[in-house]
Amino acid sequence: MRLLAPEDFEPWVGRKVRINTLPNPIELTLNRIERLPPLWRGVDFREPFSLFFDGPLHAYLLDLEYEFDCGRGGPHTLFINQLQPSATSRHYQAAFS
Template structure:
């Protein structure tokens, strides 16, 4: 199994991605990718990164794994966690290490 990398998601920054949710799919926007340095002494590990998503305030998602359709190579099973919402949006993060 090939591990996902930040490059897999770069074409989708600023675009909506579809999540397979019940009772109907929802779309959220991939707002940005945050890269973190590889730990020293671990050259065979992938570059750690996080995906940050935004959604309308009425899109409430649980902290769990969803099937994301990001197009190329997908769908991907990605675990997200909700961050502090803002006045008009909800924010979610997926961390890859």
């Protein structure tokens, strides 16, 4: 099994990504990819990174796994965490270590 890397998501940056939720799918925008320093030099299997998504206030997602589909290079099942919402949108993060 190949581990996902930041390059797998670069075509998604700035694009709306469909999240398969019930009863209807919702869309979030992948705003950025943050590359992180290795946790243990020589031991890491991949470069650690995080994906940051934004969505409308009504797009309330729990800290769970969801299927993300951008129409190409996916779909991928990602575990996301909620971040502090702003006045106009909700924010989510998927972290890979």
